[in-house]
Amino acid sequence: MSHQLKERLQALAWLILPIIAALLFTAIVLLLVGAQPLQAFWEIARGALESPAKWADVLTAWVPLALVGAGMSLTFAAGLWNIGAEGQIIVGAIFATWVARNVHLPLWPTLFLVIVAGMVGGAFWGWLTGLLRVYARVHEIFGGLGMNFIATALIIWLIFNPWKPARGATMSGTEPFPPNAWVPRLGHTRLPPLAVLMAILAVLLAYYLLKGTRYGLELRAMGKNMRAAFLQGIPTHRHMLSAFILCGAMAGLAGALQATAVYHRLIPRISGGYGYAGMLVVILAGYRPEWVPAVALFFAAIGVGSPRLELNMQLDASLGGVLEGAIVLFVLLAAGLRKRLARRSS
């Protein structure tokens, strides 16, 4: 066996090993509740892939994950833990909802304004977390979480007070938007092609910024060593704020699309946990935007497939999250193990 082939096989093994470990771990969890692991994995796979309608659902769920993942590849490059994406999605959806309820123009001008409003809302919320970090020295994990809690309270207040439907406020959200604020769908599926296109553009933008511009280079220098970057004359404060704003705009866009393309209304759980799941996506992607689309697709499939567990096996759909988390955890641990073994043998 040639040396090169051996190296490639080893790299492949290190990729597959943690996934097998994660599947084994999840299988043990399933055995704990007396369920058949293989049947459960089969149900998840079938729930995600059995029909074109399901593929459309997977792609629809891919959009917010890819958007958040693309945005976070920018903040992570600068060494920032933008855990506030969840709140940025929510505020983006709120801004978009305000436009959808109050602007009565033909379809395309309305949609344009709705989407811009969503991006502005998310960017604004990200900027606030950035201000907390830069000027009040609150670590972005806590600033971001605080902003998430505030956004959650805000959306519930809006749905239960000023925006409550005529038949009374419930957790099922506001009245549907007027149809001129609905992002068109592909045929009879739930898939909004426009949303997919915008997510692709966001990933390309993040990739271009990080790999092809001086700005991206400086962000990455900050991520390596904030102090050294500052001493080299990089405007670290301004760059931190702009990274928060860019990531916020992408998360806000995700929120606007959830409201106008998926639900056609504002619901309390509009963010659907995509802010946190997006963070798992970008960690598993090794913080690199070029890997975000594939990882996001994988997570979207698990997310769409796992409700099937409730239907056919009377199991809680949160198993999907367990599987996702286990994969990321074992990939991280395997990367460390590989490095350690390599050092020991050299």
Place this chain on the structure above:
Amino acid sequence: MDPFVINTLASIVATAAPLVFAGVGETLTEKAGVVNLSLDGTILLSAMAAFAVAYNTGSLWLGFLVAALIGMAIASIVAVGSIALEQEQVAIGFVLTMMTADLSSFLGNPYVNLPGPYVGQQPIPFLADIPLIGPVFFRQNIVIYASYLLIVLAWWWMMRTQPGLKMRGVGERPASAFARGVDVNAVRYTYTALGGALVGIAGATYSLVVKLGWSHNHTAGNGWIALAIVIFGGWDPWKVAGGAYLFGALKALGSVLQRNPAFQNVPTQIFSTAPFAMMILFLALTSSGLTDRFLDLFSPKVRNRLEAIIRGRAPAALGQPFHRD
């Protein structure tokens, strides 16, 4: 004294107890230089496990034991992943918090809203009869009493004992601790596991003492609050406990206001989220430049003393891996 006031104060002391366990536990971990970000999920999973074990075996103590072991196991993954395998501490902690939260939902599904065993009231003779202090602090139960002891014990251990000194050295200047013959990483493993066990106990305290039973996301958010009050309390067990009581007071204030007719139009979710938001605001205020300007109004001597009270300094080597070479 108005019984309403006494009941409210007693409930603040009780609801703060799990945050005391988790906050002091994380303080020990961070003082040794490790950040265990997995608290929120760990508390959920251990709360669920404690209830499930107590429900199935009828033994409350077994519930607490299993919860402590789960907390210890999760914390150990953070320690091994970041120390031996050199992965980013915060990343491992975040992934663990997400995964264990989902695990608690999945495994806890059969136990949702079941009535089960719990730790009842165990007044301490004589002490319970002291006016005001008695009913507030000493008409609780052994778990709550243990939370008082933990504050004193943790402070004494950290500040007054030889091993405590060693632990602080490892968190501040690992290289010089190593030069004096301290096994830096062994100390870090020990306090991460110990802190994790206390976080697990915090979970059991929710499901078996202060927020009985189990439901999906039963304790969600409290782990993040515990992490925030460690910073708020400046890595000092007394002030961390103070943060836990302050948070309990904010929560109690919320439920008092909620019953006030003037606020009947405000959705209940606002009252449940406001304390979280206010906690973060407090953090922002105490660490901001505004506080610097306020402190500058005083003479340097007073300023230093005030600053030590208002905000603590993070252990210098917090979150940084230690290499022998």
